[in-house]
Amino acid sequence: MDSESSYPKLPSLDFSKPAGVMKPGSPQWETLKSQVREAVEEYGCFEASFDRVSDDVRRAVFESLEELFELPLETKLRNASNKPCRGYVGQHPLIPLYESLGIDDAQVPESVESFTNTLWPQGNSSFSKTMQSYLEQLSELDKIVRKMIVESFGLESYMDEHMSSTKYLLRFMKYDSPNTPDAKLGLSPHTDNNTVTILHQNQVEGLEVQTKDGRWINIQPSPTSFIVIIGEALRAWLNGRLHSPRHRVMMSGNETRYSLGLFTTPKSGCVIQTAGAMVDEKHPLLFKPYDHEKFMAFYYTEAGQRAASALQAYCGI
Numbered sequence: 651m652d653s654e655s656s657y658p659k660l661p662s663l664d665f666s667k668p669a670g671v672m673k674p675g676s677p678q679w680e681t682l683k684s685q686v687r688e689a690v691e692e693y694g695c696f697e698a699s700f701d702r703v704s705d706d707v708r709r710a711v712f713e714s715l716e717e718l719f720e721l722p723l724e725t726k727l728r729n730a731s732n733k734p735c736r737g738y739v740g741q742h743p744l745i746p747l748y749e750s751l752g753i754d755d756a757q758v759p760e761s762v763e764s765f766t767n768t769l770w771p772q773g774n775s776s777f778s779k780t781m782q783s784y785l786e787q788l789s790e791l792d793k794i795v796r797k798m799i800v801e802s803f804g805l806e807s808y809m810d811e812h813m814s815s816t817k818y819l820l821r822f823m824k825y826d827s828p829n830t831p832d833a834k835l836g837l838s839p840h841t842d843n844n845t846v847t848i849l850h851q852n853q854v855e856g857l858e859v860q861t862k863d864g865r866w867i868n869i870q871p872s873p874t875s876f877i878v879i880i881g882e883a884l885r886a887w888l889n890g891r892l893h894s895p896r897h898r899v900m901m902s903g904n905e906t907r908y909s910l911g912l913f914t915t916p917k918s919g920c921v922i923q924t925a926g927a928m929v930d931e932k933h934p935l936l937f938k939p940y941d942h943e944k945f946m947a948f949y950y951t952e953a954g955q956r957a958a959s960a961l962q963a964y965c966g967i
């Protein structure tokens with residue numbers, strides 16, 4: 651193996667062009683679109699440099715995360731949810747370094763307000779303002795990426811339906827330092843079940859993405875870049891034409907890692923049905939239509955957790 655193939659690197663794409671240049675149809679848009687398409691087919695993932703999340707907001711977000719996780723455990727547990735992976739997750743024996751909280755339907759300002767008021771009954775307007783600005787700015791990147799992917803498959807006629815069938819889950823993650831030079835599991839290897847995930851991390855490395863041939867790419871954090879990951883729901887809609895990569899977090903050393911995930915997720919009750927134009931003789935249908943929420947319930951059962959691909963086990967043809 652040559653050195654390049656021993657150390658795979660994630661494609662790094664530049665979304666920091668002036669807004670006017672990034673208009674659909676412009677030459678810059680078309681070039682970036684084909685780079686996105688290549689990256690999501692091969693890696694299901696890429697690094698996006700994106701300067702429309704302002705420095706102030708970015709700094710405030712990571713300060714807010716420290717403030718959030720410093721709250722007493724009983725306070726954080728108030729972020730309860732009857733859905734798995736929506737509310738507080740932590741103190742798990744298999745991943746003892748990991749803790750996270752989430753805001754479902756985060757595109758609705760009241761959801762952010764209500765999360766804030768649950769954790770700070772006396773109020774914390776700086777937290778909710780910071781998170782709302784962050785969502786507003788970062789969701790632009792999600793929209794650009796999805797538009798480019800939909801266009802690249804010639805599915806413009808599905809565009810409005812696709813864009814309006816999703817909502818956002820914003821999750822905050824903290825990984826304690828293991829205080830050892832040996833790598834310890836922070837988050838188990840998994841694929842994301844939602845549509846698209848955008849991850850943002852502080853300066854502490856730990857995120858790893860697996861290539862199709864099983865090698866792990868270690869992602870180097872950078873303040874102005876985001877990691878875009880294709881989820882199973884988009885892979886199913888596009889009849890497996892994109893890759894949805896396994897990824898994990900491995901921690902070593904003595905610094906705490908904070909990260910945020912903007913999870914674009916099918917809306918409640920949404921049935922994922924593969925786009926007809928994606929099915930032909932060369933590409934037979936891979937998945938039966940499925941209700942995303944029912945699939946999520948299956949995912950957390952023993953059978954769902956045991957399956958190599960939970961989606962395949964649930965509705966694979």
Ligand SMILES: O=C(O)CCC(=O)C(=O)O
Pocket residue numbers: 821823837842849851857897898899909910911
């Ligand atoms: O913390 C990270 O960077 C990864 C989190 C992740 O993969 C997830 O929450 O699905």
Ligand SMILES: [Fe+2]
Pocket residue numbers: 840841842847897
């Ligand atoms: Fe993930």
